[in-house]
Amino acid sequence: MPQLGLLHRRAWAVLVAQLLRPPCEVRLGAVRSHSQVAEVLTSQLKPQLERSNCIIKTPKGTRDLSPHDMVVREKILDRIVSCFKRHGAKMLDTPAFELKGMLTEKYGEDSKLIFDLKDQGGELLSLRYDLTVPFARYLAMNKVKKMKCYHVGKVWRRESPSIAQGRYREFCQCDFDIAGQYDPMIPDAECLKIICEIISELQLGDFLIKVNDRQILDGMLAICGVPESKFRTICSSVDKLDKISWKDVRYEMVAEKGLAPEVADRIGDYAQCHGGLSLVEQMCQDPRLSQSKQALKGLEDLKLLFKYLTLLGIAEKISFDLSLARGLDYYTGVIYEAVLLQTPSEEELLNVGSVAAGGRYDGLVGLFGHMVPCVGLSIGVDRIFAMVEQKMKTFGERMRTTETQVFVATPQKNFLHERLKLIAELWDAGIKAELLYKNNPKLLTQLHYCENMMIPLVVIIGEQELKKGVIKLRSVVSRKEVDIKRENLVAEIQKRLSES
Amino acid sequence: MPQLGLLHRRAWAVLVAQLLRPPCEVRLGAVRSHSQVAEVLTSQLKPQLERSNCIIKTPKGTRDLSPHDMVVREKILDRIVSCFKRHGAKMLDTPAFELKGMLTEKYGEDSKLIFDLKDQGGELLSLRYDLTVPFARYLAMNKVKKMKCYHVGKVWRRESPSIAQGRYREFCQCDFDIAGQYDPMIPDAECLKIICEIISELQLGDFLIKVNDRQILDGMLAICGVPESKFRTICSSVDKLDKISWKDVRYEMVAEKGLAPEVADRIGDYAQCHGGLSLVEQMCQDPRLSQSKQALKGLEDLKLLFKYLTLLGIAEKISFDLSLARGLDYYTGVIYEAVLLQTPSEEELLNVGSVAAGGRYDGLVGLFGHMVPCVGLSIGVDRIFAMVEQKMKTFGERMRTTETQVFVATPQKNFLHERLKLIAELWDAGIKAELLYKNNPKLLTQLHYCENMMIPLVVIIGEQELKKGVIKLRSVVSRKEVDIKRENLVAEIQKRLSES
DSSP, X not given: OHHHXXXXXXXXXXXXXXXHOOOOOOOOOSOOSHHHHHHHHHHHHHHHHHHHTOOOOOXXXXXXXXXXXXXHHHHHHHHHHHHHHHTTOEEEBOOSEXXXXXXXXXXXXXXXXXXXXXXXXXXXXXXXXXXXXXXXXXXXXXXXXXXXXXXXXXXXXXOOOBGGGTXXXXXXXXEEEEESOOSTTHHHHHHHHHHHHHHHHTTOOOEEEEEEEHHHHHHHHHHHTOOGGGXXXXXXXHGGGGTSXXXXXXXXXXXITOOOHHHXXXXXXXXXXXXXXXXXXXXXXXXXXXXXXXXXXXXXXXXXXXXXXXXXXXXXXXXXXXXOOOSOTTOOSEEEEEEEOXXXXXXXXXXXXXXXXXXXXXXXXXXXXXOOOEEEEEEEXXXXXXXXXXXXXXXXXXXXXXXXXXXXXXXXXXXXXXXXXXXXXXXXXXXXXXXXXXXXXXXXXXXXXXXXXXXXXXXXXXXXXXXXXXXXXXXXXXXXXEEEEGGGHHXXXXXXXXXX | OHHHXXXXXXXXXXXXXXXXXXXXXXXXXXXXXXXXXXXXXXXXXXXXXXXXXXXXOOOTTOOOBOHHHHHHHHHHHHHHHHHHHHTTOEEEBOOSEEEHHHHTTSSGGGGGGOOBBOOOSSOOEEEOSOSHHHHHHHHHXXXXXXXXXXXXXXXXOOXXXXXXXXXXXXXXXXXXXXXXXXXXXXXXXXXXXXXXXXXXXXXXXSXXXXXXXXXXXXXXXXXXXXXXXXHHHHHHHHGXXXXXXXXXXXXXXXXXXXXXXXXXXXXXXXXXXXXXXXXXXXXXXXXXXGGOHHHHHHHHHHHHHXXXXXXXXXXXXXXXXXXXXXXXXXXXXXXEEEEEOOOHHHHHHOOOOEEEEEEEOSSTGGGGTXXXXXXXXXXXXXXXXXXXXXXXXXXXXXXXXXXXOEEEEOSSSSXXXXXXXXXXXXXXXXXXXXOOSOSSOOHHHHHHHXXXXXXXXXXXXXXXXXXXXXXXXXXXXXXXXXXEEGGGHHHHHHHHHHHO
């Protein structure tokens, strides 16, 4: 395995480098003129950098978003947030870190993935792991009884990153939540409607939302013979069925988690069922499952949910799936997860897993001493981002990274003063404008810049124009130029921009 | 002065209240049951909560932003980002934390304020302290030679929080930076223009931008007799002149930092000078200062800068101020800081200090082994936020926290099905709509909700309307109702919304 050997050697080199090198440091000496400063610094630094083999990088599992990435990301966020607003949500923001105690006992087996801050005196803090627990803490702290809101922000998890699948240690979540005591299943149905709207509007292709209910799941585990103390850990295993085979899940349950083989097999029979409303009705008649009051309650809830989903026109997108378990501890009722249905050839390109998920968590706010039932959803922006990026590469789409409307150029030397006066006028009129930061730029350089940056208009000022009291206005695409009276320039530009 | 007396009393009350209670805390009280699940969970947890006497709060120096706060914040950010885009900036984002080594030796005396992450195995990490160092790291990592971009995000500092002044441990920065080798002072002048535009557009009242140059500052310290090793620490002291008196600054320099009293006095003579271009010209003639080549270079730069600022129409907003030093280590050339000029009575209400600042940092990217001169600025969103909030309270402005356009109501029982079908139609047409999550809400409750939330239109559906194939459309403000054919509803709503 030569390739594995290579990888090992490379990993080893990085490890050794990290152990041996002190963090990059340089002392500032006397400060001279500014271009000199940088030169002096770099020459001082160079040997040190070479010696220490300093690696300039972002932390493991994190990344920068370049201007191109940001344009794509902003478009995705804009669609998502528009949908949240369409459903009457207010906006909320919470700090990046919480008191460590706020996060404990909320995430079950995943708690080990929480990033803690160093104890530097004062409170013990952790980076938020999702937006749901901070939202619940907010509701409790402010004794909020009703609230429909959204929350966009970064969360952090010490997971093994998988860049190809869009799985990072720092990633962005977009949450929508409805808190309050309402009639059953109405807010839950709206959450599913929102997921449908967002995935459709982002044009991610065909999709399906798997739905289950923690009450059904718990009832099912109970009648299969799982002891209550093992419910959550067995849920975690069942939840892996979309990633690993039933054989491997069964092995985990029996060999690692000590379940009797016949109990595991009974779970297996249920966990492989999925379908629509008819499956819900069939399960209501199931001789074993119908013996669990809890399961029956969940099945009744799902029946009502399906009725509402039909009225909202999305029932055909929903699949009742008994294998859906969701890893997080705090769910108490309906749970759901949206998956994209890709054709096999596309699947090879990119397997992003679920792009949206959520559920009902009626007990979570209660853990903070304030009782409010809640239901919500979370959109996996980074996974969607990975898909859209892939698609754009495939279609070779070119995107603007700035919004500049007008470029101020000159064919002449020593015209910076006129350019500055002119561009200030444009800026003050609210027009998006740029110039080159050179005293004597070449006209060709300026025009090339406009073409590269896809700036639609150029304003050209030279001695001739200055004498005549005019400005040349050039369309970058058609290359047509016309003289405009200086005092009419802003109005003419605004007219052109409103037409295009 | 009865009004002043009142203000004093109010300020005193706020102070006392802050001393007596830690900010936003909630003690857990008795828990009442809302649903079975929640009750079970809470009863399980209760002894644990009581044992730990858990206080539900955000970490020290941090806060949630409520929907009302978010509306204000988004308006401020929108103005700032619009201005950045008007100047042709691209957008960038970097992770919340960096390798610890990336941040060391960048912030001088402030380094102790960096939040570190706990060593949980793997890399040593720190939360970013500003957006400038991550930007510099990005440039070096990607070997970028030219870039004009903006960067909006949270940064974290372990400072003593001062909520009244809008100083937090977590706060939002909006940075604009120009990287690249250009002709002198052109990008620097644009940065100052941007600060002027933003403060004007946010209508924060009269303001002034203090300008100085690190070369002048260092030249001045040298000719006053400060040893080079003490330049940065003496800069820190000088920088405090806008907060504490010259007497206290002098004490710090002499008693704490070991400067000879006569050296401190020489600094004092300069540090108390401020004025426009004429002061720059006067300093060029200063018999002592003109002996420093470095200072002369800085003064020549400022002369050129003032020429450009005049062309951009903002020279009268700029004050050359020899006391301006800026705490951060990385500046190498022009530095600036915008302060609001408040009337004395306003000042007592709120002293927010500087609302924008920045400067030239030609050596910073070089510390990461890649040579790019840079200049930039940072807008203090949270300080501006504190001001705008204060203003809104004074004027009693009422703001919407949702954008809902239409509310779907019914006067009848058992009309949920019709309401759901109707609202799905509105959502699918892109109309922002809400309904109450109740099977049988009262009409009055529904109409009150619209008035409270300032929703402009109500669609009412009942048995009569259903029979006639119409919908009642009601204007919340005028309370006028008209019947609209069901099939024309979306078009009619869109027409009304486009007119308003």
